[in-house]
Amino acid sequence: MISRSYSTILKIPLPLIFNSPAFAYSTVTSTRDSAILTRLNHKDWLTPKEVLTLMNSLTDPSSAIRVLELYSKRKDYKPNEPFYLSIILKLGHAKLFDAIDDLMHRIRLERNCRLSDDFFYNVIKVYGNMAGRINKAIETLYDMPKFHCWPSTKTFNLVLNLLVSAKLFDVAHEVYTSAPKLGVEIDACCLNILIKGLCNCGKLEAAFQVLDEFPKIKCEPNVRTFSTLMHALCENEKVDDAFMLLDKMERDCIWPDTILFNILISGLRKQGRVEQAKELLERMQLKGCSPTPSSYQEVLYGLLDAERFAEAKDLMNHMILMGITPSFVSYKVMIQGLCKMNLVGDVNWAVKQMVQQGFVPKMGMWKLIVRSVVSQDPSFQLESFLTE
Structure with missing residues (x-):
C-alpha cells in the first residue's frame, strides 16, 4: 500500500521527469513564466484552482514540468484532474512526449485524485494524433482499469479509429475483441469503424459480415454504415450492388x-x-x-x-x-472537346466564361484555340475573337 503523505510522495521516482531532457529544456523560461515560478516559490497558500490558473498562463509549454516540480514540494500540494490534463496538453504541444509517459507513471503511483474517462480520452488523443504513438494510445486504454477508471465506448472507439486510420487492421481487430474485458458495450459507431477498416483493406465480404452483427447487439445501422459500404462497392465497380443496398436502406426506413x-x-x-x-x-x-x-x-x-x-x-x-463555379478542369476538357469538333462559337463562350469565373487559360490551351479557329478562318484575330 502506497502512503499518500507528502514525505512518501517525495520518495516516488519523480526524477524520471525532472532529470529528463524535457526538464532540462524547460529551465529556459520567459519573463512571464519566471513570475509564475516565483509565485510557486512563495509560501502563500494556493488553492488547486489558483495553481491551475498559473499553469494555464504559461507561455512556454515546456515550463509545465518545472511548475509541477515546484508545486509538488509545497505543503498545499493537491493536484487534480484539470491540473494533470493541463500539463499533458502543454507537454503535447511542446512535443515532449517522453515526459508525458513519466507523468502518467507518476499519477498512477501517487493516486492523488480520481480520473475520469474524459481525462484518458484526451491523453489518448495526444498520443494518437499529436505524437503518432499508437502503441501508447493502446497501452493507455488497457491501463485505465489500473487507475480505477473503465473506458467508455467513446474512448474505445477513438482507439479503434486511430488504428483503422493507420491501417493497422489486425491490431484493430484485437482491440475490438478486448471490449468485454474492458467492460465496453459495442455500439453502431464501433461497428462502423470496423466496416470502414475492412473496406479500406479490400475485405468487402468481411465488411458485410459486420453489417450482420448490428441486430445481434440490438443496434441499427445508419446512413454512415451504408455510405461506407457503397463507396467500397463503387470503388470496386459494383455500382449495381450499391443500388441494391440503397433499396435495402429505404426499405428499412434509413434515408x-x-x-x-x-x-x-x-x-x-x-x-x-x-x-x-x-x-x-x-x-x-x-x-x-x-x-x-x-x-x-x-x-x-x-x-x-x-x-x-x-x-x-x-x-x-x-x-x-x-x-x-465549374472547375478549371471542366473548362479545359470542354474547350479541348469543342476545338476537336470545330465548334468555334462555343469555344468563344467557354473561354469567356472561364475568364469570368477567375480562371486564366494556359499557353497550351491558347495554342489549341488559335489552331482550331485559324483552321476555320485564316483571317482570325484573337482580339476580335474575345470581344465578340
Whole structure:
C-alpha cells in the first residue's frame, strides 16, 4: 500500500521527469513564466484552482514540468484532474512526449485524485494524433482499469479509429475483441469503424459480415454504415450492388443523405452511366437532399467524358446561375472537346466564361484555340475573337 503523505510522495521516482531532457529544456523560461515560478516559490497558500490558473498562463509549454516540480514540494500540494490534463496538453504541444509517459507513471503511483474517462480520452488523443504513438494510445486504454477508471465506448472507439486510420487492421481487430474485458458495450459507431477498416483493406465480404452483427447487439445501422459500404462497392465497380443496398436502406426506413448520393453519382460517372447520374441528381432533390457543388461537378464530368457538350454547356450555365463555379478542369476538357469538333462559337463562350469565373487559360490551351479557329478562318484575330 502506497502512503499518500507528502514525505512518501517525495520518495516516488519523480526524477524520471525532472532529470529528463524535457526538464532540462524547460529551465529556459520567459519573463512571464519566471513570475509564475516565483509565485510557486512563495509560501502563500494556493488553492488547486489558483495553481491551475498559473499553469494555464504559461507561455512556454515546456515550463509545465518545472511548475509541477515546484508545486509538488509545497505543503498545499493537491493536484487534480484539470491540473494533470493541463500539463499533458502543454507537454503535447511542446512535443515532449517522453515526459508525458513519466507523468502518467507518476499519477498512477501517487493516486492523488480520481480520473475520469474524459481525462484518458484526451491523453489518448495526444498520443494518437499529436505524437503518432499508437502503441501508447493502446497501452493507455488497457491501463485505465489500473487507475480505477473503465473506458467508455467513446474512448474505445477513438482507439479503434486511430488504428483503422493507420491501417493497422489486425491490431484493430484485437482491440475490438478486448471490449468485454474492458467492460465496453459495442455500439453502431464501433461497428462502423470496423466496416470502414475492412473496406479500406479490400475485405468487402468481411465488411458485410459486420453489417450482420448490428441486430445481434440490438443496434441499427445508419446512413454512415451504408455510405461506407457503397463507396467500397463503387470503388470496386459494383455500382449495381450499391443500388441494391440503397433499396435495402429505404426499405428499412434509413434515408440517404447528400454524401451517399454523391458516392453513387460518382460511381455511375466512372462507369460512363451519365444518364443515370443525371436522373440520380434529380432524385436526390426529390428526396429532400440538396446537391453540393461536387454533385453537379460529377455529372458535368460525365457529360464531358461522353462528349455531350451541348448538355454540358447547359449544366455549366445552370451551375453558374446557382453560384457554383465549374472547375478549371471542366473548362479545359470542354474547350479541348469543342476545338476537336470545330465548334468555334462555343469555344468563344467557354473561354469567356472561364475568364469570368477567375480562371486564366494556359499557353497550351491558347495554342489549341488559335489552331482550331485559324483552321476555320485564316483571317482570325484573337482580339476580335474575345470581344465578340
